[in-house]
Amino acid sequence: MEALILSCGTGGGHNSAGKAVMEELKRRNHNAVMLNPYNLRSKKLAGKINNAYIYLAQKAPRFFGAVYGAGQLYRKLPFRSPVYFINHCMVSTLGEYLEQNHFDIIIMTHLFPAEIITNMKSDGFSVPKTMFIGTDYTCIPFTEETDCDVYVTPSPELADDYTNKGIAKEKLCPLGIPVMSRFSESENQDEIREKLGLDSDKKYILVSGGSMGGGQIKKAVKTLSSVIYDYENTELIVICGNNKKLYDKLKSAGYPKVNVLGYCENMAEYMKAASLFVTKPGGLSSTEAAVSNVPILHTAAIPGCETRNAEFFSKNGMSRLCRASKRELSEALKIIDDEKACLAMAENQHKKINSNAAADICDLAEKLIKCKN
Numbered sequence: 088m089e090a091l092i093l094s095c096g097t098g099g100g101h102n103s104a105g106k107a108v109m110e111e112l113k114r115r116n117h118n119a120v121m122l123n124p125y126n127l128r129s130k131k132l133a134g135k136i137n138n139a140y141i142y143l144a145q146k147a148p149r150f151f152g153a154v155y156g157a158g159q160l161y162r163k164l165p166f167r168s169p170v171y172f173i174n175h176c177m178v179s180t181l182g183e184y185l186e187q188n189h190f191d192i193i194i195m196t197h198l199f200p201a202e203i204i205t206n207m208k209s210d211g212f213s214v215p216k217t218m219f220i221g222t223d224y225t226c227i228p229f230t231e232e233t234d235c236d237v238y239v240t241p242s243p244e245l246a247d248d249y250t251n252k253g254i255a256k257e258k259l260c261p262l263g264i265p266v267m268s269r270f271s272e273s274e275n276q277d278e279i280r281e282k283l284g285l286d287s288d289k290k291y292i293l294v295s296g297g298s299m300g301g302g303q304i305k306k307a308v309k310t311l312s313s314v315i316y317d318y319e320n321t322e323l324i325v326i327c328g329n330n331k332k333l334y335d336k337l338k339s340a341g342y343p344k345v346n347v348l349g350y351c352e353n354m355a356e357y358m359k360a361a362s363l364f365v366t367k368p369g370g371l372s373s374t375e376a377a378v379s380n381v382p383i384l385h386t387a388a389i390p391g392c393e394t395r396n397a398e399f400f401s402k403n404g405m406s407r408l409c410r411a412s413k414r415e416l417s418e419a420l421k422i423i424d425d426e427k428a429c430l431a432m433a434e435n436q437h438k439k440i441n442s443n444a445a446a447d448i449c450d451l452a453e454k455l456i457k458c459k460n
Contacts, residue, residue: 088112088456091190091215092121093200099328100222100371104196107265108220111445112452120188124200128180162252168229174202182212191456192216194448201233208234216455220448221245222264223370225395226252236455239263239448241370242399242439260451263444264374269355271378271442279360283353288320290423293361293381295326295354295372296333305333307365307386310413312342314420321423324361326351355379363423368397368406377405377436382429384419386410404435 090112094105105121112119162168181203192215195201201219208214219235221227224245230238231252238254240246243261250256277287285291294311296304308325315321323345327334337347351357358364358379366372368385373396376383383406385397400406407422409415422428441447 088117088192088453089190090117090119090452091185091188091193092119093124093193093195093197093203094121095123095125095197095199097197100369101197103267103371103375104220104222104265105194107267107445108194108196108448110267111265111449115449115453117449120190124177124181124203127184128177162228162231167232170198170229171202171206171232174199175206177203178206178210178212182207185212185214190215192218192452194218194220194452195235196220196222198227198229198233201235202229205232205234216452218448218452218455220265221370223392223396224399225392226254227392230254237451239451241374244399244403262447262451263441264370265445265448266371266375266378266442267355268445270358270375272355274356274359276360279356283356283360285360286320290318290321290362291324291360292321292363292365292420292423293324293326293357294365296328296330296367296387304367304387305336307416308337308342308345309340310416311365311420312345314413314417315344318420318423321362322346324348324357326354326357363420368393368400368408370396373400373406374440377440378442380433380436382422382432383407384409384422386416403439405432405439407432 092105092109094101096102109119109121193204195204195218204214204217217235218237218239219233220239221241224241226245226248231254237260238249238258240249240259240261241264246256246259246261249259280287292311292315294304294308308323311323315323321344325337325345325347327337327347327349329350334347334349358376358381361381363384364376364381365384365386366376368388370392373383383400385400385406385408388394388397397408401408407419409419
């Protein structure tokens with residue numbers, strides 16, 4: 088199989104999902120290429136698109152939420168969105184690339200490439216089989232105006248959310264969100280901690296705002312450091328991702344019992360070493376945590392799809408949801424000493440989250456190609 092995976096860097100989750108699928112395809116000896124389609128036109132253009140999203144999410148989360156809300160309202164109108172028409176400018180560029188390179192299937196982990204492909208179909212371009220993978224626990228705005236052969240959704244519980252927006256039920260495949268295989272590998276926690284240079288006798292609270300270090304993590308860390316001050320043998324590990332300003336501010340703050348790290352390639356190991364994971368509710372990072380079976384405390388959601396993610400996880404007993412106030416965090420952190428509650432959360436994660444999503448998605452891709460032939 089020759090597979091093309093299209094993604095964008097507006098947050099790390101889309102790329103991580105694409106990499107998880109590519110990892111599994113290559114394990115099966117298929118050929119896979121992953122790229123940001125806007126790079127075909129201009130790396131500068133791709134960078135501007137990515138940076139605009141990250142800036143809004145980090146610096147103006149309320150405005151970001153307002154934009155998301157406007158999208159929800161706009162999708163009720165009887166015509167296509169501006170997002171669709173803007174992406175028409177990429178039709179000839181991606182069309183030329185597909186003419187020069189043969190692919191059996193195009194797998195998309197982001198809405199924008201799906202919009203480009205839909206424009207291409209509308210303009211009469213011949214494209215291979217197409218698969219869209221949702222990376223949030225909701226049908227995000229404008230998914231319904233795309234035209235893909237199949238839509239991989241995170242959960243069968245989201246079927247009505249997709250069909251109510253106009254996507255045909257027969258196109259839905261509730262296989263889950265794909266994560267890299269290392270998150271589902273069973274490992275001894277003490278051995279992982281030794282490898283990371285952590286103390287096996289301590290409890291570690293892992294704090295992260297995703298790859299971009301968003302979600303009011305600075306406020307959360309300040310509050311958490313004061314809350315755990317009296318917790319015996321408990322420390323924070325803060326992953327700042329690509330947010331260097333956040334890293335510098337937290338390092339200079341000098342909070343006690345707080346270890347500040349930048350971007351980490353071994354996030355799976357830190358999750359498995361943790362006693363609790365405090366994070367904004369990104370779809371991919373929350374799925375990684377659930378696959379790793381670490382108790383999750385969701386806080387400081389970026390308004391929009393992350394709000395839906397938090398609702399889905401908390402409703403299904405896979406996380407606890409709270410704001411970053413000292414009172415709420417103090418109450419929520421009690422789970423770290425509640426073994427029964429932690430086990431129940433892990434059991435719910437195991438029931439509701441498909442740790443083999445990447446493999447199941449590749450099974451589906453192989454089936455689509457066979458049907459085509």
